[in-house]
Amino acid sequence: MEFSQEDNNKVPLTKFESMLKTNNVLFFDSNEFENIIHHYLNQGKVALAKKAIKLGLEQHPTSINLKLFRIEVFIFENELDKANRLLDELYVLEPSNEEIYIQKANVLSKENKHKKAIDVLKKALTLTDDAADLYSLIGMEYLFLDQFENARDHFIKCIEVDPEDYSALYNIIYCFDFLEQSDEAIDYLNGYLDKNPYCEVAWHQLGKQYASLKEYEKALNAYDFAIISDDRFVGAYIEKGRILERLKRYNEAIENYTITLSLEDPTSFALLRIGNCYEKLGLKDLAIQYYFKTVHEDPLLDKGWIAITKLYCKLKNYQKALYYINKAINIDTENVNYWKLYAKINHRLNYLEEAERGHKRALELGNYELETWLQRSDLLLQLGEPEAATFSLIQAAEFFPENAEIEFRLAGLYYALVESDKTTYHLNNAMRFDADQVIILEELFPEFYASIEVKNLLKKQQ
Structure with missing residues (x-):
């Protein structure tokens, strides 16, 4: 159990933090230590959690749960060998403790041994009365293996046990999306909503599915039901606004976006x-x-x-x-x-x-679009820097080989630099790649375009 702001159980936490400041060692029962550690881990305060685990085990050296918290920290800090050794010790003491299997699966997952992690979690399923979390963990391991159908099926089992596990619901839809099964996702969500008609999350996801299929009116209806279920659901107003924009119903879109400004x-x-x-x-x-x-x-x-x-x-x-x-x-x-x-x-x-x-x-910065290269070279030409323009286009040709727009420009630039062999080489390339682009010479290099060399090549094309 985690401490809440109004909870009288904050007393052990305050007492613990006071003890750390004064260095006076006070006694806590093991449950109090568990709550303190759980609180710190949820807050991301690992250093304080480690202190609580150390003191807790000094006062309760045989506590399995405190040792499991130590394993959790070992896993978090990637000290997997230490985690494994302690897990082996605990398994001997309590071979039917499901949490030992869960932590073992966490270690295996960190070691990228996801199939073995799944096998361990399936063993844990036989030891628990609350299977929802385990189905969800198995689903996550299947996701790591890119086995989206298996992952989806286990998240569905999780929902069957705990219909309000919205994290699992999101993961189900993620799997449907990856498998490009929009129709199946819609069928699943409609079935879920038959049993849970006021689930704003499901209505919201249903709206997104309809939107992906461009069934905008159905999407709007789904978002409306999400808002009926929870009139402070910002995500539904946002998505509804986006659909209304696509339908060019801009005033209605503005209304929905504006509502979100008052909600948060x-x-x-x-x-x-x-x-x-x-x-x-x-x-x-x-x-x-x-x-x-x-x-x-x-x-x-x-x-x-x-x-x-x-x-x-x-x-x-x-x-x-x-x-x-x-x-x-x-x-x-x-x-x-x-x-x-x-x-x-x-x-x-x-x-x-x-x-x-x-x-x-x-x-x-890595924007190697053809247009950027061409516009820069044209500007360098206008600025009277044909050598720099040539160098830039040579670089461009590495990214866009056999491009007539580049080759015609290079031919014109080499003509201006009085390098006849290179002029002829690039002009022939350009005519071979796309003779219609010769208009580039007319626009950028009119003197060259009027030359006998270009006229003769154009005659050959006719």
């Missing part, structure tokens, strides 16, 4: 979606307000900064767009999408050096 602290996701809905409704001022609220709530959310920047781009207010993408970059200099937008906006403003810098930075 505002989330950046809900604020962003409200902003997006207002933008779709043509209410740009309201959209901007909510986008600003989004980045205020979560300055690290790139979708918020990108939404602000793109909206100002749509309004052709490129200076403001540049201002906000710069703010975003100052927060996260490693975000590729920021640098791509930075390059695009600077190009619009005819700030060519800054635009080239944006593309270069995007490439440095």
Whole structure:
């Protein structure tokens, strides 16, 4: 049993912590130690749990449960040999203690011996009156083995024993999803809801299944039942809002997202979606307000900064767009999408050096899209740096071999650099790969396009 805030059983915990501060050794019965240790483990305070286990075993050296807690900590700290030795000792003393089998299975699982872990857990099933947790543990081991049907079947057995184990319910649906069995998932959830009609979690999952099949009206009905079951269920309002957006019912979507803001602290996701809905409704001022609220709530959310920047781009207010993408970059200099937008906006403003810098930075961060390579090389050409443009395209050709857009550009650049052999080589490659792309020469290298060499090649193509 874990201590709650109002529980009188907090007294042993307070007494224990007071003892640690004063170094006075006080007596606790073994149950009190178990509760104290359980509390600390649940709080993630392993060091305090270890102190409680040590003192507990000093006062109750024969306590099996305290030794099991020691094993649990050994497993947590990956001291599996120590865990195994102590488990062997306990097995001799209590061969019918199901917890010994569970901890043994935990060790085996940590050692990636999942089949053996399953065998041990199945033995534990024969020793227990409460099988739900064991079915769930077996299901998890099958998940580790990627045996999704077996995993699903054991999570279903868990639900049969404990219908309110929502963790198992989520895992059942996860297995159905992985197996791409949406219809079967829907059938299962409907059967579950026949017996548990006010389970908001099941209605929510049913809505997601219908949404994945684009049966949006059925999805909306399921989310409505989830909300009837629990009118404070934020997830149902969010999912309902998303469906309403897809149906272009933006005002209704806004209503649902807004409800979530009153149920819990505002989330950046809900604020962003409200902003997006207002933008779709043509209410740009309201959209901007909510986008600003989004980045205020979560300055690290790139979708918020990108939404602000793109909206100002749509309004052709490129200076403001540049201002906000710069703010975003100052927060996260490693975000590729920021640098791509930075390059695009600077190009619009005819700030060519800054635009080239944006593309270069995007490439440095691993954005090897063809468009990024091509735009950067075109900018370098405009900036009077044909050698740098050539070097960039040679790098691009490693990622996109036999690409006519790259080869035509290389041919034009080598023509400008008066390297005739390389010009001919890349021009022939380009014509072979896709002669229709010769328009690139007309746009970027008109002098070369008008040359006899190009004209002769074009005649051969006719």
